[in-house]
Amino acid sequence: xxxxxxxxxxxxxxxxxxxxxxxxxxxxxxxxxxxxxxxxxxxxxxxxxxxxxxxxxxxxxxxxxxxxxxxxxxxxxxxxxxxxxxxxxxxxxxxxxxxxxxxxxxxxxxxxxxxxxxxxxxxxxxxxxxxxxxxxxxxxxxxxxxxxxxxxxxxxxxxxxxxxxxxxxxxxxxxxxxxxxxxxxxxxxxxxxxxxxxxxxxxxxxxxxxxxxxxxxxxxxxxxxxxxxxxxxxxxxxxxxxxxxxxxxxxxxxxxxxxxxxxxxxxxxxxxxxxxxxxxxxxxxxxxxxxxxxxxxx
Numbered sequence: 563x564x565x566x567x568x569x570x571x572x573x574x575x576x577x578x579x580x581x582x583x584x585x586x587x588x589x590x591x592x593x594x595x596x597x598x599x600x601x602x603x604x605x606x607x608x609x610x611x612x613x614x615x616x617x618x619x620x621x622x623x624x625x626x627x628x629x630x631x632x633x634x635x636x637x638x639x640x641x642x643x644x645x646x647x648x649x650x651x652x653x654x655x656x657x658x659x660x661x662x663x664x665x666x667x668x669x670x671x672x673x674x675x676x677x678x679x680x681x682x683x684x685x686x687x688x689x690x691x692x693x694x695x696x697x698x699x700x701x702x703x704x705x706x707x708x709x710x711x712x713x714x715x716x717x718x719x720x721x722x723x724x725x726x727x728x729x730x731x732x733x734x735x736x737x738x739x740x741x742x743x744x745x746x747x748x749x750x751x752x753x754x755x756x757x758x759x760x761x762x763x764x765x766x767x768x769x770x771x772x773x774x775x776x777x778x779x780x781x782x783x784x785x786x787x788x789x790x791x792x793x794x795x796x797x798x799x800x801x802x803x804x805x806x807x808x809x810x811x812x813x814x815x816x817x818x819x820x821x822x823x824x825x826x827x828x829x830x831x832x833x834x835x836x837x838x839x840x841x842x843x844x845x846x847x848x849x850x851x852x853x854x855x856x857x858x859x860x
Contacts (some may be wrong), residue, residue, distance in 0.1 A: 595850050601843030608837050612657040619651035622807045631823045640829045643812075644819055652807040653830050659719070659808040660789045660837060666779045667727045674727075675734025676777065680765050681733060683742025693739070696732035703728035708791065709800045717803050726791050730742030730784050737780055741773045775852035786838045793834050799831035809834045 620638075626646030634641040639761075640649035682692040699707075708725035715721045745751060751768050795801030797808020804811055809830040816826025 573739060592760055595847040596845045598847030598851065601840050601845075603778070604836070605844060608657065608840060609661065609807035611654065612661050615654035616651075616658070619654050620648045622647065622651040622655040623719070623805065624648075631819065633823075634825050641823070641825045643816060643823070643826050649812070649826060649829055652812050653809070653833050655810055656807045656809045656830060657833060657837070657860025659802055659806065660792060660834065662719070663723055663726065663792045664785040664789040664841070666723045667730060668729045668785040670723070671730040671734055671784050672777055672781050675731045676738055676770075676773065678731070679735040679743060679773075680769065683739040684761075684769065685767060689739070692735065696735050699729065700732045702729070703790065706792060710796060712795070712800050717801060717804070719802060722792060722795065722801055726795075728790050729858060730787070734780060734784075737776055739829050741776060742769055745769050745772050779849045780846055780847065782841050786841040786845070788840055789834065789841075 596719060624647060626642070628646065629637045629642050630644055630646040632638070632642045632646075638648045638650050643649055643652070651735075678692060678696075682689045704726075707723075707729050711725040711728070712721055715724075746769065751764065754768055755763050792808065793799055793810035793813070796808050797814045799814060801810050803809045805817070812830040813827045817822065818828055
């Protein structure tokens with residue numbers, strides 16, 4: 563009767579190499595989630611349209627009262643509004659505003675929330691102070707806070723970005739803080755502290771990499787939420803100035819004529835819905851790919 567030795571039970575070098583080759587990489591995991599491909603491709607198309615489209619459209623603010631409220635196809639692909647302006651040109655130009663607001667809010671909120679969350683999660687003295695401030699901001703509805711800030715400082719693109727960004731920061735801070743609280747007790751962090759590693763190096767080398775994956779996913783949701791909030795503010799008349807075409811402004815100006823000219827609201831609404839759907843779909847796919855538990859099951 564043959565007796566198996568420990569050497570026989572251990573995998574050989576060829577077996578180990580085969581296991582490494584069979585282990586799917588990040589790109590392979592992404593290909594297994596169609597939501598990443600669909601959402602990413604759709605978002606790339608929207609961005610290209612926003613960049614290239616204005617070069618091939620009419621002036622979005624040019625008035626032509628003779629052609630006011632023309633149906634789609636009769637004078638322009640998307641018709642005209644109550645001042646004779648081309649709705650298609652206004653929707654294309656409005657895509658730039660929505661994308662700029664969404665990306666700017668996501669980038670600024672993630673950057674500020676990351677630094678604040680790292681400090682709150684690692685320094686216990688700052689934790690109580692910072693989190694009470696964040697709880698106070700979260701207690702105020704984001705739309706009301708944005709309207710109040712815009713009313714005080716005036717409606718410009720910069721103030722709209724700031725007003726939408728502030729309510730999003732607490733969500734990022736709480737996410738980063740939760741990651742830091744779980745990571746700072748790990749043996750490698752304690753070893754770094756025992757070795758006398760300085761605090762900035764501990765935060766950037768040992769803790770920061772663990773926050774990248776959840777922050778990428780959170781940034782996509784913030785971007786989609788910011789675009790919706792900007793459209794809501796524009797629809798309420800508290801967002802981007804009326805002379806700058808945005809999807810919210812276009813829908814706000816067309817609501818009076820909705821019964822006779824529904825296309826003024828329909829086309830910017832569809833553009834907003836498709837863009838938000840693309841960003842959320844991409845975020846769902848990234849979440850499934852970057853989550854180690856889901857990736858392990860896949």
